[in-house]
Amino acid sequence: MTKPARASILVAEDEESLREALKLNLELEGYEVTTAETGPGVMKMVKNEYFDLIILDIMLPEMDGITVCETIRMQHNDVPIMFLSARNTSADRVEGLKKGGDDYMTKPFNLEELLLRVDKLITKNKKIREPQSIGDTYEFDGCKIDFSAHECIDKSGAAQELSKKEAALLKLLVEHEGEVVSREQILQIVWGYNVYPTTRTIDNFILNFRKYFEIDSRNPTHFHSIRGIGYKFTK
Known part of the structure; x- marks a missing residue:
């Protein structure tokens, strides 16, 4: 799988075993991975660091993922956000996307599919509109x-x-x-x-x-x- 060099991902998940599994598998794919366990923790990291993608659990403690996503978008930050959720109704999916999410995966998920979606979101985000060609x-x-x-x-x-x-x-x-x-x-x-x-x-x-x-x-x-x-x- 071809990825931009050193792409940086924030994994926000309060369930330790899943958080560590995601971190390990993403690092094996060549990504830099930072983790967070709470909504306020995500907001603090986003304020201080650049990420190419955020994988965001909806049921985070202290501030849920939907609120985190809304807050990030209100700050004019267009970092790609992929929701992870145990909720799998179409209403939940629509709500997540309406609030600014770029993708939505339900638990349990297929790891290979998640890695493919991660790669697509990061690659798409890296393609900033082609600048004008100017000389020296x-x-x-x-x-x-x-x-x-x-x-x-x-x-x-x-x-x-x-x-x-x-x-x-x-x-x-x-x-x-x-x-x-x-x-x-x-x-x-x-x-x-x-x-x-x-x-x-x-x-x-x-x-x-x-x-x-x-x-x-x-x-x-x-x-x-x-x-x-x-x-x-x-x-």
Whole structure:
């Protein structure tokens, strides 16, 4: 089975034997696996780490899986979520999917089928909409960025040196012109982090970009922060 390298999965299950069995079998498939036993435990981990998939038991203690899923979606986090449930009525399945779940499996389940579904969900999630193809340089509004040389010509015509990370973030935003790129995507693609640094890390880069490219950095026309979601570049 072909999987994205080092895909990270959170298994939220309060039944110890099932939790450990899932962890073992997923690790044998090459995934990084973190486990949680309670609803609040899931929320804490999702806040601090990036996951490619969450396998979520519906009957979690302290906060049930449906509520956990709803809360995650309210935070604009679109991580794929697969529900596991002892309930197998169509009404329960519909409820889980309506609240933001991507898949729903009932217990007991076939392990091979679960692994196939896990692989499909992760692969689908990795296929972010194909970005525009841009070259090594990009010009807009009298400014110019040279991604390979790590430098730019700012709004006043002065040359500015860019760090490697600044150039990478600029390229990512420009490739997705007009689209909101989530903080999670930025940290994974530009920084390659699983555990997040603070949001300020990206905010400081955006402030630099406004200083270089915006006529009025307080009222930006190119580099936008979308509160609670991510960042967007518009030409």
